[in-house]
Amino acid sequence: xxxxxxxxxxxxxxxxxxxxxxxxxxxxxxxxxxxxxxxxxxxxxxxxxxxxxxxxxxxxxxxxxxxxxxxxxxxxxxxxxxxxxxxxxxxxxxxxxxxxxxxxxxxxxxxxxxxxxxxxxxxxxxxxxxxxxxxxxxxxxxxxxxxxxxxxxxxxxxxxxxxxxxxxxxxxxxxxxxxxxxxxxxxxxxxxxxxxxxxxxxxxxxxxxxxxxxxxxxxxxxxxxxxxxxxxxxxxxxxxxxxxxxxxxxxxxxxxxxxxxxxxxxxxxxxxxxxxxxxxxxxxxxxxxxxxxxxxxxxxxxxxxxxxxxxxxxxxxxxxxxxxxxxxxxxxxxxxxxxxxxxxxxxxxxxxxxxxxxxxxxxxxxxxxxxxxxxxxxxxxxxxxxxx
Ligand SMILES: Cc1cc2nc3c(=O)[nH]c(=O)nc-3n(C[C@H](O)[C@H](O)[C@H](O)COP(=O)(O)OP(=O)(O)OC[C@H]3O[C@@H](n4cnc5c(N)ncnc54)[C@H](O)[C@@H]3O)c2cc1C
Numbered sequence: 001x002x003x004x005x006x007x008x009x010x011x012x013x014x015x016x017x018x019x020x021x022x023x024x025x026x027x028x029x030x031x032x033x034x035x036x037x038x039x040x041x042x043x044x045x046x047x048x049x050x051x052x053x054x055x056x057x058x059x060x061x062x063x064x065x066x067x068x069x070x071x072x073x074x075x076x077x078x079x080x081x082x083x084x085x086x087x088x089x090x091x092x093x094x095x096x097x098x099x100x101x102x103x104x105x106x107x108x109x110x111x112x113x114x115x116x117x118x119x120x121x122x123x124x125x126x127x128x129x130x131x132x133x134x135x136x137x138x139x140x141x142x143x144x145x146x147x148x149x150x151x152x153x154x155x156x157x158x159x160x161x162x163x164x165x166x167x168x169x170x171x172x173x174x175x176x177x178x179x180x181x182x183x184x185x186x187x188x189x190x191x192x193x194x195x196x197x198x199x200x201x202x203x204x205x206x207x208x209x210x211x212x213x214x215x216x217x218x219x220x221x222x223x224x225x226x227x228x229x230x231x232x233x234x235x236x237x238x239x240x241x242x243x244x245x246x247x248x249x250x251x252x253x254x255x256x257x258x259x260x261x262x263x264x265x266x267x268x269x270x271x272x273x274x275x276x277x278x279x280x281x282x283x284x285x286x287x288x289x290x291x292x293x294x295x296x297x298x299x300x301x302x303x304x305x306x307x308x309x310x311x312x313x314x315x316x317x318x319x320x321x322x323x324x325x326x327x328x329x330x331x332x333x334x335x336x337x338x339x340x341x342x343x344x345x346x347x348x349x350x351x352x353x354x355x356x357x358x359x360x361x362x363x364x365x366x367x368x369x370x371x372x373x374x375x376x377x378x379x380x381x382x383x384x385x386x387x388x
Contacts, residue, residue, distance in 0.1 A: 012079055018056060019083035026052055027098065031088045036349040038089065039211040040097070049098040050125075060100035060123060064108060067119060069100075074248055075307040081249035082300075085256035088352045091359035092211050093253065104131050104176055105245060106190065106238045110229055118174060118192065130175035132163040132193075132216055133239055139165065140372045142178065143185045143236055148218060150179040150189060155225050157181075157191065159199075159218040169202050169214040177218070178235045188235035192227040193218070208358045243367060247320040248310060250367050251303045251327035255296060257356050258331035261338040262292050264351075268342055279341065288337040295334060299327040318380055325373040328363040335360055 008016070026049055030041050041049065053059045062077050063069020072080075084096050103122040107129065110119065121127040138145035148161025159179055169175055173195045181189040193200055199219040204212040230238055266289060269279040279285045306319035335357045339346035346353050364370050380386035 008079070012076065015076055016079050016083055018058065019080050020086075022053065022056055022058060023084060023087050028087050034088070036355075037210040039092065041089070046098060050100065053099050058099045060102055062105075063100070063102050063123060067108065067115075067123065069102070069123070073307075074245065074310045075304070077249045078252040078303060078307040081252040082256040082259070082303075085253040086260040088355070090257055090260070091253065091356055091363075092209065101125065101128055104129050104242070106131070106176055106229065106242050109238070110192075111226070113226060114192065114229065127174060128168065128172045130166050130169040130172045131242070132166045132169065132175050132177045134163060134165050136162055136164050140369055142239060143188070146178055146180050146188055148177070148179040150181050150191060150223070152181075157223045157225070157228070159191065159193070159221040159223055161218050163216040163218075165205060165207075165213045166202075166216055167211070167213045169216055170204060170212075175216075176229060177216075178239060179218075181232055185236045186233045188239070189232045190229040190235040190238055191223050192229055193221060193223060194227075197221050197223065208361055210355075244317050244320050245310065247324040247367055248303060248306045248316075250363070251299065251306070251320075251323040254327045254331035254360060254363050255299050255303060257360060258292070258296055258299075258334040261335055261353060261356060262289070262296065265289065265292075265338040265341045285341060288341060292334040292337055295330040299323070299330045302326050318377060318386060321368070321373040321376045324367060325370050325377070328360070329370060332357075332360050332364060 027041075030045055030049065034041070040046065050059065057070075058080075060069040061072045061080060063071065065071040080099070081093075081096070084099065085091060085093055101122065103119050107114065107119055107122075118127060118129065122129060133139060133142050133146070135145055135147055137147055148159060148163065150157045150159050159177065161179065163177065166175070175193050177191050177193045178188050179191055180187055199217075199221040201217045201219075202214040205215050206212055229235075269285050269289065272279045274282075302319070303323040306316050306323040309319050310316035335353060339353050339357060342351065342353065345351060348354070377386075381388075
């Protein structure tokens, strides 16, 4: 699948339509009964949904073909993320869960035994994993702020330290934990830590979204040598690669939510009246709608450009940072305007906007805060690496 100038290929158009129809027909009706703070569709209903996703050919679409998945391109994943987030629980997307939980991408590089023990059981829905990079000393600059230490003793490694804000660690039964085995960037190693290992514990951290991440504690946790993922000292490379690949669909998810909100605001402006005329007749509202649409389109093109370049196999770090930065910030501004257009109703839990607003706020911090992406972009420009 590819991106053909300003027009999506027929395949991508078809994929977009399939996902749009699936969300409208299968996911949105299930959300009607969910309470305001729900984080997931109930297990039984989710299993039925997953069966339907399998039949629709939408299941485990990002899993490489080698592992029995569809191995879709980043562009295709971007289109899916854009469509699949357009519903109430969309920002932390159970719909994508419906399309199949995939192992963390980094795991595909594991040893044969790791693939058997973690990749296949995750694909079969029997296991799930988390990724633990951030520590109390910081997440923006992991090369410096990872202090969790792993010391080698004969055929084991002993982990001591702490992680914070780790999504899914309360329910997952293993995780990829980045720990320090030496100095600097070459001193970080990825370990697979399993639930039940002595000295490993967690607690939830209440945050702005209903789905709470965890704090993790490692107190002399003994990890066997065979649980080292990749090579000792190469963990930071894996982190970087994973983060860059993730940023593009991450941006697309935010675009999807903002698109869904703006559509509703346009409908509402055409029916709601104040001071004897429709909101749609008032210039203040027209400008909010116009600005939002332009920002949405700009975000979409930046994201498509990043996906296109990444699929060519080129280094798309600059484009991924631009897309992540712009899409997350634009989506936040758009949601704020949509709430303003809806007035008091926009702030009720009956409508999805306040939830989307809270969840979108995280997106400017997660996957690298906006300031870090601005730093990366300006660094390339100021050094001449990137020419205008
Ligand atoms: C809900 C949630 C889920 C998360 N899930 C995960 C997860 O699953 N796994 C995981 O490892 N992490 C996860 N995180 C952590 C997230 O990735 C970090 O919060 C993020 O990387 C920022 O790190 P920090 O919070 O330590 O902020 P810090 O690194 O302390 O930075 C604080 C602030 O300083 C500013 N700043 C930083 N660097 C610069 C700079 N160079 N120039 C100017 N300003 C700067 C930014 O405004 C930044 O927000 C999650 C966080 C949240 C809130």
